[in-house]
Amino acid sequence: MSESTTAERYLRFGRIAAQGSSPTYTARCEEIAKNPDFLALLDALPEPKRQPNLLFGAVRFLDGPVDESFLSWTTAHWAGVTAVMLARSTQTNEAGRCATLMPLLARLPQPLALIEVGASAGLCLFPDKYRYAYDGQPSFGPDSPVVLPCRANAVIPRQMPQIAWRAGIDLNPVDLADPEQRRWLEALVWPEQGDRLARLRAAMEIVRADPPRIVRGDLNDTVEDLVAQAPEDATTVVFHSAVLAYLTAADRRRFAGTMRRLPVRWISNEAPAVADGKRLELLLDGEPVARTGSHGELLEWI
Ligand SMILES: C[S@@+](CC[C@H](N)C(=O)[O-])C[C@H]1O[C@@H](n2cnc3c(N)ncnc32)[C@H](O)[C@@H]1O
Incomplete structure (x- = not known):
């Protein structure tokens, strides 16, 4: 999957799935889609592990922020974030x-x-x-x-x-x-x-x-x-x-x-x-x- 495809995936998630339900995730997806360095980090993961929900869940599991400091915090803690993303899958029970x-x-x-x-x-x-x-x-x-x-x-x-x-x-x-x-x-x-x-x-x-x-x-x-x-x-x-x-x-x-x-x-x-x-x-x-x-x-x- 190319960088632009990962960018599109995040834009789609932000503008469709999270639209109206999570302004926070919509905003973070827009920032991620414009950041080639962060997209390169995501693209180094296996394709099924690049999901927005998995990334956001991993950061929050580690008590990381989802406000404007999301990208800098996540980049600084990337090894820990990827360890969670690789070990876990998205899951719900409602x-x-x-x-x-x-x-x-x-x-x-x-x-x-x-x-x-x-x-x-x-x-x-x-x-x-x-x-x-x-x-x-x-x-x-x-x-x-x-x-x-x-x-x-x-x-x-x-x-x-x-x-x-x-x-x-x-x-x-x-x-x-x-x-x-x-x-x-x-x-x-x-x-x-x-x-x-x-x-x-x-x-x-x-x-x-x-x-x-x-x-x-x-x-x-x-x-x-x-x-x-x-x-x-x-x-x-x-x-x-x-x-x-x-x-x-x-x-x-x-x-x-x-x-x-x-x-x-x-x-x-x-x-x-x-x-x-x-x-x-x-x-x-x-x-x-x-x-x-x-x-x-x-x-x-x-
Ligand atoms: C999105 S969750 C929904 C959980 C629950 N039904 C609810 O409504 O809250 C989907 C669940 O289906 C399970 N699952 C997916 N494929 C399955 C399969 N082939 N056999 C058994 N469970 C499966 C997943 O592990 C996950 O726990």
Whole structure:
């Protein structure tokens, strides 16, 4: 990849992905794209490790600044920054997405056996531990330090799912008992997203107290075994959010085939094939039912 291509990548990230959500990252991307010396440092890294999110997360993980001193600090600490970038990958786990999954879960025959593929630390496996605040409606759910606000275009029944059993699968599960792994998740939340950071910390505390079982492995290789372990007297639900983009088209087709064949309900919350900005598409058993905000802040029933 040439220098100008890395520059374009940072400009694209700043002007599209971070635009409106992180003025700080937009400004830093503009500065990086104009700095040939810094672009040369990035270009010495393997191509997948030049991602803006990974760079910014690594600097914040090391308690570096993201203000105007970003470039000078990062250049001065480049060996440490690259060590973090090479050792780690971008990662998210967004409990907020439960606000868009929860109404679907609550209307299935109860109780539920939940299986999340691409579970990360498993924060979305605990929709029954969070409180829900749909716009214009009284909040409901348990008394919880995690309250999930969501704009919805319909009244959401004040009904919670009953979860009898839960488990997850991830290629690289996040171990919340490890403070460094928790700090890495925190470093990847953009600087302006203070609410998301507070929610992440509170959800990690809840889940850390009673960690779910998360099987390490590829979802295609492991999901069938896990489904076989779910209790028979519960509705088995396999769900995933923001995961399928990591799979090849062939692996996505294989997974969809497995979901259609197994005796499960299947909830998918993923970027649609025809991308439209920052919305995800929510499907139940392969049928689109809603469009959702990427962090669970919006639920638009179709
Ligand atoms: C963007 S995170 C989303 C995490 C969580 N679903 C959420 O909504 O907060 C994607 C997760 O999928 C996992 N993943 C990617 N490819 C996978 C695969 N083939 N099998 C299992 N997990 C995978 C990654 O390790 C990562 O934890």
